[in-house]
Amino acid sequence: LLSVIPANMLGVFFNPYGILFPVIVLAFFIGLNLSFDRLATKSISTLFDSFSKLLQHINTFVVDILWGMIFFITMGFVYSLKSGAVMNRDIVYFILFLVVEAVFFLFVFCPAIMFLFFKEKNPYKLLFGLTVPALTAFVSGDVLFSHAALLKYNEKNSGVESTINSFLTGFYAAVFRPGTVMMTVSAFLMILKSQSGLTVSFVSVTIAVLLTLALSLYTGTIPVVGSFFSVIIMCSVYGVVKSDSYHLLLPLLPVMYGLAALIDTVCSGLCVYLIAKQTGAVRIVNAKDFY
DSSP, X not given: OGGGSOSSGGGGTSXXXXXXXXXXXXXXXXXXXXXXXXXXXXXXXXXXHHHHHHXXXXXXXXXXXXXXXXXXXXXXXXXXXXXXXXXXXXXXXXXXXXXXXXXXXXXXXXXXXXXXXXXXXXXXXXXXXXXHHHHHHHHHOOTTTTHHHHHHHHXXXXXXXXXXXXXXXXXXXXXXXXXXXXXXXXXXXXXXXXSTTOOOOHHHHHHHHHHHHHHHTTGXXXXXXXXXXXXXXXXXXXXXXXXXXXXXXXXXXXXXXXXXXXXXXXXXXXXXXXXXXHTTOBOOOOGGGOO
């Protein structure tokens, strides 16, 4: 956690742990100070804007060839399922529980929140527009890998302006992990319940959620195995360190990684859209015009 605050400004760019949060904070303060004298900062603003458009053009090319890469990634995902440990009935039931939990969260809870609190008339249209980045996140298990697709489809399908899209999507990719929190808490409670003499109470669930929320700020450095890493730390904190505790998760890892990345990506896309809508930085895109 101490590495989040670098010793000096150069330490922001040479962080050995790859943490993005100091870079985001530095970019935020640079952006605030670009307006103190528009004449003096015009050249640097133009440079940043041109560089941003160049990166967006490169990102479009990467996303266009992404479907060819998805085939091989999907094959790797299927192979990881086949090569995992032997699944018993309890493991299969728990995988089904994770899937149902994710489906309920994405297709019932999130649309209800958007409809009731943000007056979004058709939230399912937004979910449909995020299909490509969602599938990319699921088969890769990597939020940062699907970041390129999310950038493009936020702009093309959700109608978010590129200026706010670039910043918010990058910010959420670094620190926003609702799917990782959900999968971590579910997996940890499964381990907690499987150990003799340990019961799952409301206090245990509350502490697990709060601890996982704190850990999720750090798991941006390890986007794929972040949920498994968090489970190991939580087991150590709770004293659940039996040799077979982590083995329970081996058959679950591919599905757990995929669902965590899928929820993280979709929630990031929805939050970017909602913030952009509140600031008037969104244009209406019909479903028939989706990219």
